[in-house]
Amino acid sequence: MNATSEPNTNANVAIAADKLVRAVPLGDRTLTILDDVSLRVNDGQTLAIVGASGSGKTTLLGLLAGLDRPNSGSVSWHGETISTLSEDALAKKRQGTVGFVFQSFQLLPALTALENVMLPLELASNPDAEALATDWLKRMGLGERIDHQPRQLSGGEQQRVAIARAFAASPSIVFADEPTGNLDTDTGNEIVELMFKLNRDQGTTLILVTHDLELAARCDRFIRLARGKVVSESGAA
Template sequence: MTDDNMLKVERLTKIYGPATGAGALTVLREVSFTLATGSSLAVVGPSGSGKTTLLGLCAGLDTATHGDVTLAGARLGALDEDARARVRNEHVGFVFQNFQLIPTLTALENVLVPVELRGEGGREVEARELLTRVGLGERCDHYPVQLSGGEQQRVALARAFMNRPKVLFCDEPTGNLDHDTATAMAELIFGLNRERGTTLVLVTHDLELAKRCQRIIRLRGGAVVSDSTP
């Protein structure tokens, strides 16, 4: 992989159940692509096409049945779970469809988790700035239950950028939001992405959102059916 490629996916296959036979369920087959540093990619396709599975494998949340993923220079297939966790902590940011904030932590504490995991202290000012950047400077000490869906997703976005990730993985980031909030959220994602030179991988049903990416991969039945620019 050249230095220009942040993500390289090679013949990625994921089968649930036994590897062969009647019980085998192939959700992803022979998917390959590379993604240049700082670029943005949208993965689209109908429900069950393997989008989320592909995202999970690219981010090192799961292991492939065949094939390999190289993320920020690290071959994920060769790493154990804890080593993959370190890669995620150092290079990856996440935004989930259902926000996935830790309910027992305040907005500020949620944002600080990735850096605290590294044992880095003294980043509170930066976390507050990020929250201010997403419009929640006044809500730092609120718990997730006290925030609306859009606000929770903005906290999740601030958290994703807190560890200055090289890659941002977004799984349906606007899927649970109304139109206006979704639009504002998209602005934030792409704005921060540009500001910080992050590589973006976005899984979505929303074609408008996908079109804002530099490249779109369409999946159907676990296989790539098109790889294009909008």
């Protein structure tokens, strides 16, 4: 089948991907990582991308999040094609539109929890960066730890800081790459609860990559990738 996963066309589309192809040169041949993938995700929906290692999940996430560019095909956010934007215009676009939660937290070790959360706000020249960041950390239950550096925080706490950073700039879409991959089961569950709660409260669209089928099952929809193609999908569109 042509790897597509079509959502309800009448709803407001947050992300649309059309015939995405991503290939990289490997010696004298080309390795196709993603092959002709199309999908749509509506505003406020949650989508899980699952698949075995090397199936192309993270590559797809990178393309959807505008961190990487497809060899062919296009990605649009809220109806605006981002694949054709210049590097800097795309960066600017990311500033107000998307947030990220990474498996390895990606906090800057030299900065405090507060400064890490402030960073995207400051890059977007938000004058209320400190107040917003403080507020978000308190919401994450980290009010007492805002001046701590990442190495002084547990894995779960670090991921909560990362979540605060992702939501602080009020993005409309949040991308999460294996958000529980580096955490034990209990902490992972806590983080998942938190993310879904925030997603509901903020009305954001959540796209996450995971190995965890239980986590995937909690999403509105999930798609399964194998060898760069969408091989199955489930859940309501």
